[in-house]
Amino acid sequence: MYIIRRILGSVTFSCKRITEMVELEETAKLSFTERLKYRTHLAFCKTCRSYEKQSALIGRALSRLMSSTPKDSVSMDDTAKKKILDKIKRNEN
Amino acid sequence: MPDVSETNKTMENWFNLYSDALFGWAYHKTSSKEVAEDLVQETFLSAVKGFKNFKHNSQPKTWLFAILNNKLIDHYRKKAKSATKANKGAELKFINQTNSFFDSHDNWLPSAKEVAWEEEVHLLDDEEFKGIMENCVGNLPDKWQLAIVSKYLSDKSADQICQEMKVTQSNYWQIVHRAKLMLKKCIDSNWIR
Numbered sequence: 001m002y003i004i005r006r007i008l009g010s011v012t013f014s015c016k017r018i019t020e021m022v023e024l025e026e027t028a029k030l031s032f033t034e035r036l037k038y039r040t041h042l043a044f045c046k047t048c049r050s051y052e053k054q055s056a057l058i059g060r061a062l063s064r065l066m067s068s069t070p071k072d073s074v075s076m077d078d079t080a081k082k083k084i085l086d087k088i089k090r091n092e093n
Numbered sequence: 094m095p096d097v098s099e100t101n102k103t104m105e106n107w108f109n110l111y112s113d114a115l116f117g118w119a120y121h122k123t124s125s126k127e128v129a130e131d132l133v134q135e136t137f138l139s140a141v142k143g144f145k146n147f148k149h150n151s152q153p154k155t156w157l158f159a160i161l162n163n164k165l166i167d168h169y170r171k172k173a174k175s176a177t178k179a180n181k182g183a184e185l186k187f188i189n190q191t192n193s194f195f196d197s198h199d200n201w202l203p204s205a206k207e208v209a210w211e212e213e214v215h216l217l218d219d220e221e222f223k224g225i226m227e228n229c230v231g232n233l234p235d236k237w238q239l240a241i242v243s244k245y246l247s248d249k250s251a252d253q254i255c256q257e258m259k260v261t262q263s264n265y266w267q268i269v270h271r272a273k274l275m276l277k278k279c280i281d282s283n284w285i286r
Contacts, residue, residue: 005200005201006198006200009198009199014195014198014199014200015195015199015200015201016194016195016200019270019273019274020266020267020270022273023270023273024266047201048201050211051277053211053212054210054211054277055273055277057210057211057213057214058226058276058277058280059245059273061216061217061223061226062226062241063245064217065223065226065227065245066242066246074117074120074126075117076116076130076133081108081112083134084112084133084137085105087134087137087138088101088104088138088141089101
């Protein structure tokens with residue numbers, strides 16, 4: 001494993017660089033040659049292959065997390081509501 | 094242009110309809126009632142000012158949430174800006190930590206336990222997994238959280254986010270990259286099947 005990674009690292013990119021490129025690949029910011037080397041690395045490196053998938057899953061999870069509504073609903077207390085309503089009115093008049 | 098009393102009435106109506114949902118959302122994202130109240134207030138004050146820009150074929154709720162999301166990002170930005178020395182130290186610690194995932198040739202170090210979770214798309218609907226994700230994001234340095242929230246909460250372009258965060262493109266991608274690495278490790282060690 002170690003030897004393969006060392007060779008891959010010198011022919012293509014290091015694993016760390018690949019994890020960086022995963023972000024850029026998603027946004028199509030890689031050049032043709034970069035993409036070729038990137039793909040070659042992934043073809044031989046299982047850990048980076050997993051990482052690519054994990055990164056995509058994390059991305060999807062983050063999108064969901066940011067758009068998910070909270071399960072337990074909390075509501076604002078009435079004094080706070082009244083205060084804001086008053087401000088809205090004052091702001092206009 | 095709508096007159097004052099019309100705006101007033103609409104806004105009161107919207108406030109009664111959506112303030113709880115907006116508050117719940119803001120509270121969920123900030124874990125603070127005071128901050129959430131302030132954000133809801135700012136949202137409505139901005140809504141009053143921007144009411145003439147509201148397109149009447151769009152949903153008020155969607156519009157208000159878009160305003161709130163921008164306020165939320167502002168909030169994260171302020172938090173990241175007030176970066177004290179301690180915060181910078183924390184960021185450095187995280188940078189070192191992400192570096193430590195790799196050997197001297199920048200290739201992966203074998204990790205103690207390899208949990209394969211990448212194929213499990215159903216995790217996206219798993220409440221426990223969501224909770225872990227939330228905690229993992231919460232543990233990131235403020236600046237990294239700002240990058241993540243800006244990227245995934247809004248439909249802003251990378252250019253826009255960079256301008257607002259006052260970082261270069263490559264700096265921004267580094268932050269997203271390192272944040273993702275930390276999240277991966279955090280899930281690796283917290284997700285137990």
